[in-house]
Amino acid sequence: xxxxxxxxxxxxxxxxxxxxxxxxxxxxxxxxxxxxxxxxxxxxxxxxxxxxxxxxxxxxxxxxxxxxxxxxxxxxxxxxxxxxxxxxxxxxxxxxxxxxxxxxxxxxxxxxxxxxxxxxxxxxxxxxxxxxxxxxxxxxxxxxxxxxxxxxxxxxxxxxxxx
Numbered sequence: 219x220x221x222x223x224x225x226x227x228x229x230x231x232x233x234x235x236x237x238x239x240x241x242x243x244x245x246x247x248x249x250x251x252x253x254x255x256x257x258x259x260x261x262x263x264x265x266x267x268x269x270x271x272x273x274x275x276x277x278x279x280x281x282x283x284x285x286x287x288x289x290x291x292x293x294x295x296x297x298x299x300x301x302x303x304x305x306x307x308x309x310x311x312x313x314x315x316x317x318x319x320x321x322x323x324x325x326x327x328x329x330x331x332x333x334x335x336x337x338x339x340x341x342x343x344x345x346x347x348x349x350x351x352x353x354x355x356x357x358x359x360x361x362x363x364x365x366x367x368x369x370x371x372x373x374x375x376x377x378x379x380x381x
Contacts, residue, residue, distance in 0.1 A: 248372030249365025255376065263376035265369035273359050277343070277366060279377055280333065286340045290351055290359055291329030298328035306330065306353055310346040310363075319353075330358075344370045 242264075243255040251265035256278065264278025276289040288308075298304075304319035319330055330351060334340070343349070344367040350360040 245376045246372060249368030251365055251369035251372075253369065253372045253376055255380065261380040263373040263380060265366065265373050267361075267365075267369075269359075269361055271359070273361060274329075275349070275361050277340075277370060278373060281377075281380075283333065285333040285335050286337070287331055287333045288343065288349070289329055289331045290349075290361070291327055292359065293327055295328040295358065298323060304353060306351065308332065308352065309348075309350045310343055311348055313346075340370065341367075 241257055243257065245253040245255050245263065247253060248265070251267045254264055254266055256262050256264055259279070260281030262279040262281040264276045266274060266276045268274050271292070272294060273290055273292045275291075276287070278287055278289075279285075280287055299321045300323055302321040304321065306317045306319045308315055308317060317332055321328075322331075343363070346363050346366075348360055349363055351358040
């Protein structure tokens with residue numbers, strides 16, 4: 219599948235309270251994911267889940283850039299440098315996608331932000347079971363995507379409400 223994937227390291231609050239402090243607005247829940255609105259991304263809607271290893275994953279819509287994104291975050295991901303580019307790979311049920319990361323630290327929490335313009339990719343991701351992220355040193359995280367399809371349907375409903 220040929221499409222442009224850009225990864226940018228970013229940060230994220232690791233709880234709903236912190237997310238609210240960062241300006242995210244709660245919209246609801248669906249499929250085990252929190253559905254939220256990000257005023258900083260043009261009122262883009264997103265789904266968010268927290269995992270036992272401390273990772274937080276977001277899948278959403280950036281209405282400023284007109285792109286979709288997948289983002290993963292973890293306080294334990296040290297070494298991300300502001301503005302630094304990183305070659306990365308992520309896999310959806312083993313199907314691999316190359317990406318280039320660019321470092322950014324927000325509120326002290328490092329992470330990766332993967333943007334895409336191919337809508338089919340969004341739905342392909344939602345139908346998968348596992349997403350694994352790799353850097354040059356190996357696996358960074360592997361997360362369960364259970365409920366992401368239902369969550370994304372709710373995020374689209376949220377986005378429709380945002381106009």
